Amino acid sequence: MSTSSRTEPKLSVVICTYNRSDLLKLCLESLTRQTAPTDQFEVLVVDNNSPDDTAEVAKSFQGKTGVEFRYCLEKQVGLSFARNTGYREARAPWIAYLDDDAKARPDFVERAVWMTENTDYPFFGGLDIPWYPFGKPAWYQDRYASSRYRHKTIATLTGDEHAFGCVMVMRKDILERFNGFNTGIGMRGNLVGYNEETELQNRLRAEGLLIGYDPDLVIDHAVAPHKLRIDWFFQSAFAHGRDKIRSGMTGSGGFHLFLIAVTGLALTFVDLVKNSFKLAFSKNYYIENWLIDTFRKAAKRVGMVYTGLVEGR
Helix, strand or coil, X not given: CXXXXXXXXXXXXXXXXXXXXXXXXXXXXXXXCXXXXXXXXXXXXXXXXXXXXXXXXXXXXXXXXXXXXXXEECCCXXXXXHHHHHHHHXXXXXXXXXXXXXXXXXXXXXXXXXXXXXXXXXXXXXXXXXXXCCCCCCCCCHHHCCCCCCCCCCEECCCCCCCCCCEEEEEHHHHHHCXXXXXXXXXXXXXXXXXXXXXXXXXXXXCCCCEEEEEEEEEEEECCHHHHCHHHHHXXXXXXXXXXXXXXXXXXXXXXXXXXXXXXXXXXXXXHHHHHHHHHHCCCCCHHHHHHHHHHHHHHHHHHHHHHHHHCC
16 A cells, blocks of 8 residues: 555654664564554654664565555664654654564554543653563563553653653654754664653753653563673663763762762662672572662762763763
């Protein structure tokens, strides 16, 4: 069926991908098994200049189901560049961003469309559940791969609560109004980066817009092999801290950085004592857990202080 003869979709599911064609295939397969009518949504794959066979995998889904699958290439490497290309190319008034290493639950699209029609949130997120296609070490805990909020029903996120970047839905006109995602932060190919979606949500909140959360909007999110290594936790935490400074989400003045450092030392000592007791007395608490729980937050603070001092932001 040609694009011109199709009903305009209610939702564009945008998947920005880089060099993970094996996981991308599983992600796209999950979108062929949706309970929503196929004319309610389209799937747009934004290839962020992948060196693997991403283009072939994405195009292999075209014309095989009632769902319209489209492909486009964004040569400027960077997740924010790909996301911005995604909303500009999308045909629907609502955009759902889904990570390429995630699988949408069968009712994902149906639930997302329901939220757009039955709530007033211009931007909302959902719940990601860890998925272990590469195995799970005995020490690894689900809490390392999924951020859960206390909300059991649809709620407004406040304070430090933000919709997770791996599963978020927003109006296209909002993205156009706020010029999309900040291309100065976020993932860039294999270089770890964060906070572009958080920074956007903070800009929306500054204008009085509300961010929603629906715990029934669910994806299964893969835990990649490199995220099962201890060094990943500290690399990731440092990057989180670095990008909090780069995005302007926290102050970078000398006194503020001094407070971060001093407070961080004190809290790390508290964590060391608390977690040492857990290590000594809990048989299901491993040395890996002790290292992560004691020093991950410290690595984030180091990232903040280092970036603030070196980059002078």
